[in-house]
Amino acid sequence: MTELLDLPLIAITPPVVRSWYAKALLGEGGKTSIGQSYRFLRAVMNSAKRDGAIMINPCQIPGAGTxxxxxxxxxxxxxxxxxxxSITPRYRAAVLLAAWCGLRRGxxxxxxxxxxxxxxxxxWVRKNRVELLESPKxxxxxxxxxxxxxPVSVPPHVMPYLRDHMKExxxxxxxxxxxxxxPMRGNAVYQAFVRARVKVGVDVSYHDLRHTGQTLAASAGATLADxxxxLGHASAAASLRYLHAVEGRxxxxxxxxxxxxAHGNAAKLPKTIIVKH
Known part of the structure; x- marks a missing residue:
């Protein structure tokens, strides 16, 4: 992108941008960094267009920067x-709340x-636990x-685990x-989950459990509003859909x-096992 830095804005035309982008893809840079550079250039040009410095945004490559x-x-x-x-019993409820209720680790x-x-x-989800990597805070x-x-309704088959966890x-x-x-560290939950994942041979991350929860809920008949x-998602485009969510759904x-x-897994339904560690 350095070759564009010394050019005046009006000289950065669509052909110039296409030429730079093509050379970048043939170079040694990664596609992620090239995409980030393209998005940055496009944002700068959008600002220049709004200010009247240029007539059109020259970043017009379909799919570039996606x-x-x-x-x-x-x-x-x-x-x-x-x-x-497979996981240490202390962490079972953490797995179930992520997988069946869609809670984030925090x-x-x-x-x-x-x-x-x-x-x-x-x-009730009221707080999010934050652990900064760059500090012990x-x-x-x-x-x-x-x-x-x-508030998140808990599937009945998960409730025995929550009761056991509350007690033990x-x-x-x-x-x-x-x-x-x-307070339990998120990293401790993650490490315990990784050990269980390796033992079971399942290629999913802890955060994937939240995605699993969303998919399973959709399979159970949940609507987009549900x-x-x-899951606690919010966006301006979806705010009206919240108004159509039926209470009790x-x-x-x-x-x-x-x-x-339970369907197809009757023999493998979770059984309450209390093992203190």
Whole structure:
């Protein structure tokens, strides 16, 4: 992109941009960095156009700069069972809340004991646990959007695990704590999950469990509005769809998820096993 830096804006024409882009793809640079450079150039040119410095944006290459997300893995109900049975019991509830309720790792680690309603079968997401890689600082913060602060109905087949966890491993204030009684570290959850994943032979990440939850809920009949409400997604384009979400639908979705877990996996349904570590 250095060859474009010394050119006046009016000299950066569509043919010039196409020539630069073609040479960049033939060079040693990675496609990701080339795409980032193209998007940056396009943004600069959009600003110049809005300011009247140029008439058209010269970045007109179809598909250039498109950031295609890697397709995420999805675990089957049977694989979720295997993961739960293979992981250290202290972390079983963390796997199930991600896989069947779509909670993020930070949301799991941020759960308070008071957020888990064992009577009505609802988990309230109110905080997100943040752990900065560049420092030992760890703290709780509010969800980024109002949609992120939400109640999530728990599938009935998951409730025994939450009850066991509340009895055996929950702290007085926090639902997930380490052996030292301090808030459970997200990295500890991740490492325990990786060990179980290797043992089972399932090629999914912990975050893929959230994607799994979305897919399973859709299979259980959840609508787009249901999914957005359940997973805490928010966008301006989808705000009207929230108005059409029927009250009580999340509970119906949770019930259907348990039926989905049972179908074809009767012999492999999760069994409550209390093993203290």
């Amino acid at each position: 950031d295609k997300a890697k397709e995420r893995g999805i675990a089957t109900p049977g694989q979720i069972v295997d993961l739960v049975e 949301e799991v680690c941020g759960l308070r004991t008071a957020d888990v309603d064992l009577v009505d079968g609802v988990v 760890k703290y709780d913060k509010d969800p980024k959007t109002d949609a992120g602060r939400r 491993w929950a702290g007085r204030d926090r639902f997930f704590v380490g052996k030292d009684g301090q 999914l957005k409400k359940r 999340d509970k119906e979705v949770a019930d259907q998820l348990s039926k989905l877990a």
